[in-house]
Structures are given as structure tokens and as C-alpha cells.
Amino acid sequence: MNIKEFSVNNMRTLEIKNLHACVEDKEILKGINLKVNTGEVHAIMGPNGTGKSTLASVIMGHYRYQVTEGEVKIDDEDLLAMSVDERSRKGIFLAMQYPNEISGITNSDFIKTAMQARLSEGEHISLFKFIKQMDKAVDDLKMNKDLPHRYLNEGFSGGEKKRNEILQMKMLKPSFAILDEIDSGLDVDALRIVGENINNMRSDDFGAIIITHYQRLLDYLDVDYVHIIMNGKIVKSGGKELISKIDAEGYDWIKTELGIEDEEIVNRKAHAVLGSCAFKTSKE
Amino acid sequence: MNLEKIQNEILEKEDNFAILENGKMIYCSFSSTDLKIEKNMSLKVIHFIDKDTEIDIEIASGISAKIEEIYYYVKNNVEINTNITIADYACLDYLNFERNEDSQKIITNVRIHLGKEAKINNKSIALFDGEVFSNQYVYLDGEGAINDSINVIINSSEAKQDFTYNLYHQVPNTNSTMVNYAICKKKSLLNVNTNGIIVKGAKNTNLSQKVKGLLMDLEAMISANPKLQIDEYDCMAAHGASIGAIDEDELYYLMSRGLTKEASETLIVEGFINPFLLEIKSKKFQNYIKYWSSKHI
Numbered sequence: 001m002n003i004k005e006f007s008v009n010n011m012r013t014l015e016i017k018n019l020h021a022c023v024e025d026k027e028i029l030k031g032i033n034l035k036v037n038t039g040e041v042h043a044i045m046g047p048n049g050t051g052k053s054t055l056a057s058v059i060m061g062h063y064r065y066q067v068t069e070g071e072v073k074i075d076d077e078d079l080l081a082m083s084v085d086e087r088s089r090k091g092i093f094l095a096m097q098y099p100n101e102i103s104g105i106t107n108s109d110f111i112k113t114a115m116q117a118r119l120s121e122g123e124h125i126s127l128f129k130f131i132k133q134m135d136k137a138v139d140d141l142k143m144n145k146d147l148p149h150r151y152l153n154e155g156f157s158g159g160e161k162k163r164n165e166i167l168q169m170k171m172l173k174p175s176f177a178i179l180d181e182i183d184s185g186l187d188v189d190a191l192r193i194v195g196e197n198i199n200n201m202r203s204d205d206f207g208a209i210i211i212t213h214y215q216r217l218l219d220y221l222d223v224d225y226v227h228i229i230m231n232g233k234i235v236k237s238g239g240k241e242l243i244s245k246i247d248a249e250g251y252d253w254i255k256t257e258l259g260i261e262d263e264e265i266v267n268r269k270a271h272a273v274l275g276s277c278a279f280k281t282s283k284e
Numbered sequence: 285m286n287l288e289k290i291q292n293e294i295l296e297k298e299d300n301f302a303i304l305e306n307g308k309m310i311y312c313s314f315s316s317t318d319l320k321i322e323k324n325m326s327l328k329v330i331h332f333i334d335k336d337t338e339i340d341i342e343i344a345s346g347i348s349a350k351i352e353e354i355y356y357y358v359k360n361n362v363e364i365n366t367n368i369t370i371a372d373y374a375c376l377d378y379l380n381f382e383r384n385e386d387s388q389k390i391i392t393n394v395r396i397h398l399g400k401e402a403k404i405n406n407k408s409i410a411l412f413d414g415e416v417f418s419n420q421y422v423y424l425d426g427e428g429a430i431n432d433s434i435n436v437i438i439n440s441s442e443a444k445q446d447f448t449y450n451l452y453h454q455v456p457n458t459n460s461t462m463v464n465y466a467i468c469k470k471k472s473l474l475n476v477n478t479n480g481i482i483v484k485g486a487k488n489t490n491l492s493q494k495v496k497g498l499l500m501d502l503e504a505m506i507s508a509n510p511k512l513q514i515d516e517y518d519c520m521a522a523h524g525a526s527i528g529a530i531d532e533d534e535l536y537y538l539m540s541r542g543l544t545k546e547a548s549e550t551l552i553v554e555g556f557i558n559p560f561l562l563e564i565k566s567k568k569f570q571n572y573i574k575y576w577s578s579k580h581i
Contacts, residue, residue, distance in 0.1 A: 062536060083545075085545070088541055093541075100533055100536075102537070102552065103555050104555025104558040113543060114541040117547065172542070
């Protein structure tokens, strides 16, 4: 077997089919279809409140969201049947928009425990290798040297938290990383550093879904595919050219092109059809 | 008593230590027959207890000492009374690690007297296996006395445990802070009572108490009862208590990195204990506390 064949055989796939999900009976995702292979970087863009972060949370298995229809598979295995930790150990990583602060647990202890969780029983992480790897990752991200010894995200600035998510990603080496608005809260230099670090992870063993509002992070990232989510569905997919068009013209042209109405308007009409006697609009 | 085992588990080569059987000294690494500390030093006090016990510790005036007291082997239904006297201008860095071998009822009473400008950095961790009645009394007898306490209690015994902490501000210009972390598992019941007393004339006094309770099971119960009894206008006093389950978002965050639910819960609880462990220099002793804590989490 040559190297190319080996690489193809080891390609992993994350496939989402007709995914519907709701939170407290409100349907947010209304039929998402997406296939991501390792070696690919996909960007997901879209206006506020259209389901981008919900998609990330549903893939990771957040307890607030219920999947009502559809499937998510990783290499033909049912991801939705797995618990959150199993999904992580299967190779899914979510860099969160608002990472939690956990007092009393140092960053390095947490990451070491998470790495240990990926090993078989009886296997142990070499402390020397861990420290070396951690130091390098901290250097690559130009983070403060004391960061591994500080409590997990406690007292971190918004930018530090985001870099810390990338640090965890570098250490845990997932097959698929979902980066949920990792660019928010980052200054220009931090944005470049984070972008470069994600880019450096590109390999046949790593695929990424980048959720963002802006072109600025994608300036530093080599993106293969761009998808636009509106009203809980991917309504348009394309290449990098979509990014600059959205940055210049916004999303209205897509709405016009595809005849999409804002969800708020659709809902208002639905209320009118129901004819609730108690319903009032601002015009009335 | 197996000295080699104790040395392997908790003692570093350079440690001063004393071993006491039911309060009576049976071994001491330096020349002393009691716990009267008259020079600056660090000391580990290791207890073997199987009947009612009296322990007396005295810190002489102007001395700075560090004492780590360890209930290494406690068995049977016993009452343990500890009296600590810290003389004027003395300072004690004190840690009390409490556990027992069986699930029999334990009564502990710790009485601490602080002289003029005396200070205690007072930490305890309690990991008992059965019913407990524990009382701690801190008497700030001398002007300028300071007490800083952090107490960690883990009750996974399925029994009722009562812990009462009393702070007595007897004279002016005294300060005390107390933070209690109460962690309750299974069908256990944990009562944490904190009483802050400021007597008339104890002017310019500061007193602050906090209880943070963590319920790890639906059937676990914590009752936090912070009380203040103030008989002086010129003072500052505050108390508070919060009790809750483990934050679901914290659990989700840890699990999203591959930790099982159980491992995530353990890590969150270790977060309560870790800041406490950081102040222990000896790695062996740190690991000893971690080992017993993890058995109770």
C-alpha cells in the first residue's frame, strides 16, 4: 500500500443528513445536510439567529437541544446515539463561543486528564512529552507562560479564552473541530495567530467547520467550502468567492436570489393565519 | 504502628513529626514529649486513636509554627478533644486532616485560643465515614488576633454529619474570615452551622463567613445555617451561604473534552480541594489527601 492509498483509507467522514433540532419546542434546525471529510475546511456563515451555533451544539450533544429528525454519522457510526464525552473521544471537538470557567482546576491538569481519557486502560501519558507538547502549543499561540498553571478559563480575558480553546484543540488533536465564532473577542494579532494555528493543523487527519460572521478570520485560513445557513437550513454552498461577496454585499442578495423571507415575517404571517383574537401587531 | 508505611505515605525526609496514640506521644523525631512548641518549626502530628482522646497544642509567644495534624488511624465510637493555645504574637499555620477507618460515630471538639496579635491560618478537611458531631470554637481573646479558616467537608457516608464552627470575638480589633466548602453525596445529610459572635466592647472587629454547598446526588441534603450574634455597633460582619448542584454547563464543557460524567464531577469537586492542597509543600502528603478525597468523591 502506498502513502496515498493509506491516506485515503484513513480519511474520516462526518455526515449530517436532514438534521432537525429544537430547543424548548422551538425548531431551530430545519433540515441541515452537510458532509465533511478530514482534510477539508468548511466555513459556515449566516445572519444572526439562523442556527449556526445550534448546529455546533447539536453535533457536540448539548443537553438543551433535542434532535427531532435526521442523522449525524461519523464514519457510519451514529453520533447522535453517543454521549457528549463519547463524541469527543470519537474525534469531535467544539471550540465554544463562551467557554466555561472552572475554579480550582488548572489548565494543564484539565488538558492532561482529557488526553488521558483518550487512552486505553493501563496506558499513561508521559509527563515529559506532555510538558514539551504543552509548552510548544503555548508558544505557538503566543500565550502567557503562566497559563497552564492558571485555573481553567478563570479570570481569562475574552481573547485568552478563545486562544485557550485552540490550545485544547492542538493538544487533543481531534479529527473534526467545530470552531464556533472563535474570532469574536480577538484582536487583529490574536486573530492572525489563531488563524495560522488552525491552518497549521490542516492535514489528512483533520477537518474543520468554522462558524463565523466575518471574512477577517477566513483571510488567514485556507477554506475549501463555504455554506450559508438561513432559517435553519443550508441555502447556498460554494467556494471562497462567497466570502468576499457576503463581506461586500451582506446576505440580502441571497434572500432575494432564493426568495427567502426573514423568519420573523414568516412567523407573523403564521400567527395571522391562525387568527388568534389576542394577537396584535405594532401597526394595529 | 508501621513507621516505614507512615514514612512512605506522608513523611518527607526532612519532616519533624510526632506520633500520638490516643493523645499520648509514642514517637517523636526530635526531643520532645509534648506538643508545646517553643521554637519556629514545622511539624506533622500523626494520630492513632481508638478511644476518647485529649490533645493539647501550645504555641509559645512570638513563635511561628506550622502544624499538620493527621488522623491517620481513627477507629471506634470516640470523642476527640483538641485544645490549641496560641500565645501573644505567635503565628500558627494549621491543617487538620480528619478521617476514620470505620463508620462509627465520631465526636470532635477543637478549641483554639488566640492571644494578643496572634494569628492562625486554619484549614481542615473532614472525610468521615459515619455519623459526626464536630465543633470548632475559635476564641479571639487578645487584641489584634486574626483567624483565617477554610474548611472542606465531604460527606458520602449516607449518615448525618453535623459541623458547627463558632467564632468568638471577645476583644477589640480582631479579624476572622471563614469559608466552608460542603460536598454531599448519596443519601447523606450534612448540617453546616456557622456562628459568629461579637461581644459588647469588641470594637473595630471584622467577621466574615461563607458556606458553599455542592450536592452531588438528588438524595443528598445540605443544610447551611449561618448565624451572627452581634452586641457591638462598631464592627463589620457578613455571612452568606449558597447550595446547589454541579452546574450542567460546567459538566457539558468538561465532557465535551472527552471526560466521562463521573470523571467530570470528580474534577469539579477536586477544584474545591485543590487550592487547599496547593499550600501543602509535601507532594507525598498532597497525594495522601488526594487519595482519600477521591475515595469519598
